[in-house]
Amino acid sequence: MYFFLSNLSVLDILCTTTTVPKMLSMFLFNASTISFSGCFLQMYFFHSFAVNECFLLVVMAYDRYVAICSPLHYVTKMTKRKNVLIAASSWISALLVPVPAVIQTSQLHFYGTIHVEHCFCDHLSVVQAACSDATFQTFLGFSIAMVVSIVPLMLVFLSYLKIIMSVLKLNSKESQKKAFSTCSAHVIVVITFYASMAVSYVSYRADMSRDIHVMGSIVFAILTPMVNPIIYTLRNKEVKKAMTKLVHSMRSTGTLRKTVNSLNKRAMEIGF
Numbered sequence: 001m002y003f004f005l006s007n008l009s010v011l012d013i014l015c016t017t018t019t020v021p022k023m024l025s026m027f028l029f030n031a032s033t034i035s036f037s038g039c040f041l042q043m044y045f046f047h048s049f050a051v052n053e054c055f056l057l058v059v060m061a062y063d064r065y066v067a068i069c070s071p072l073h074y075v076t077k078m079t080k081r082k083n084v085l086i087a088a089s090s091w092i093s094a095l096l097v098p099v100p101a102v103i104q105t106s107q108l109h110f111y112g113t114i115h116v117e118h119c120f121c122d123h124l125s126v127v128q129a130a131c132s133d134a135t136f137q138t139f140l141g142f143s144i145a146m147v148v149s150i151v152p153l154m155l156v157f158l159s160y161l162k163i164i165m166s167v168l169k170l171n172s173k174e175s176q177k178k179a180f181s182t183c184s185a186h187v188i189v190v191i192t193f194y195a196s197m198a199v200s201y202v203s204y205r206a207d208m209s210r211d212i213h214v215m216g217s218i219v220f221a222i223l224t225p226m227v228n229p230i231i232y233t234l235r236n237k238e239v240k241k242a243m244t245k246l247v248h249s250m251r252s253t254g255t256l257r258k259t260v261n262s263l264n265k266r267a268m269e270i271g272f
Contacts, residue, residue, distance in 0.1 A: 003080075003083050003084075003087070004056060004059055004060045004063060004083070004087065005060075005232060007056055007087050007090075007091075008053070008056050008060070008228060009228075009229065011049055011052055011053055011056065012224075012225035012226075012228050012229065013225070014045075014049055015046070015049040015050070015053070015221070015225045016221075016222065016225045016226075018042060018045045018046045018049060018120075019042065019046060019119075019120040019221050019222070020222065022034065022042065022120060023119050023120060023218075026119060027119075033113075034121065036110070039116070039121040039126065040102060040105070040106055040121070040126075042120060042121045043098075043102060043105075043121040043122065043123055043126060044098055044099075044102045046120065046121070046122070046221070047097075047098040047101070047102075047123060048094050048095050048097070048098050049094070050197075050220075051093075051094040051097045051098065051148045052090060052091060052094030052095075053193060053224070054148055054149055054152040054153075054193075055090040055093060055094055055148075055152060056087075056090055057152060057156060057186075057189070057190055057193065058152045058155045058156055058159075059086055059087070059090060060186055061155065061156040061159040061160065061186065061190075062155075062159055063078060064159070064160075064163060064182065064183050064186060065159040065160075065162055065163055066078055067182070068163050068166060068167065068179050068182065068183070069162060069163060069166045097144060097148055098123075098144070100140060100144070101123060101137070101140050101141045101144055102123075104136065104137045104140055105123065105126060105127055105130075105134075105137050105141075108127070108130035108131075108132050108134055108137060109130060109131045109132040110129070110130060110131060111131050114129045114130075114131075115129065116129050117129070117213070117214075118213070118214055118217065119214055119217075119218065120217075120221070122217055123141045124138070124141065125213075127141065145201075149194070149197060153190075153194060156190055160183070160187070163179070163183060167179045167180060185231050185232050188231050189224075189227075189228055189231055189232075192223070192224055192227050192228075192231075193224045196219045196220040196223050196224050197220055199216045199219050199220065200216040200217045200219065200220035201216075202216070203215070203216030203217070
């Protein structure tokens with residue numbers, strides 16, 4: 001599990017570094033131009049990392065399925081070599097999936113300086129800025145997006161359906177609670193990822209303003225990578241203990257300050 005979590009962490013860092021630096025330069029320094037090749041590279045890597053997150057979430061769901069439904073065979077089924085192969089397959093597949101859409105989009109005609117109604121080079125925004133008919137490119141991008149998002153989501157759903165059925169067969173309530181607690185962080189990450197993706201997609205397809213389109217994509221591009229580490233970190237017992245100690249120390253400090261202030265006030269009233 002921790003091996004796949006490390007992959008997800010690296011992916012979140014790469015995903016944010018693909019879009020955030022250029023967005024910050026645009027907002028802070030009004031650097032709103034990007035080269036043709038830079039735009040398509042940003043588009044390619046952004047969509048590759050999004051696809052990879054879909055794949056990794058499926059892999060992590062399968063990992064939880066094996067750990068809960070076949071705990072005695074977990075060590076033999078999820079060996080280090082197998083984990084590396086699964087992760088490598090996920091990364092390589094994700095790098096290949098967006099290639100057809102990016103290549104087809106690059107064949108469109110763009111005359112002079114074009115204006116992309118977005119804060120980064122998203123596929124649909126670039127397609128809409130083309131000067132030629134982009135019906136095929138739009139359909140191709142939509143088809144790939146549907147396949148790489150819905151199929152993994154269905155696999156995650158089936159994995160958790162099996163997990164729930166297995167957990168409900170356990171006699172001990174404590175065992176059931178522990179099993180569900182093990183999966184809770186991953187479930188929250190899946191919901192956050194697909195909810196932000198749905199917001200981004202609906203904001204494009206619905207009859208909404210450009211600002212809502214942009215905000216929907218920013219939520220998808222930035223929210224999930226920021227939230228993922230927080231969710232998994234707060235599930236760690238050591239982090240929980242450290243946070244509890246920090247809160248208690250802050251409360252103690254606040255109480256001490258109030259006591260000191262009260263004593264100082266009384267001393268002033270007495271005349272010291």
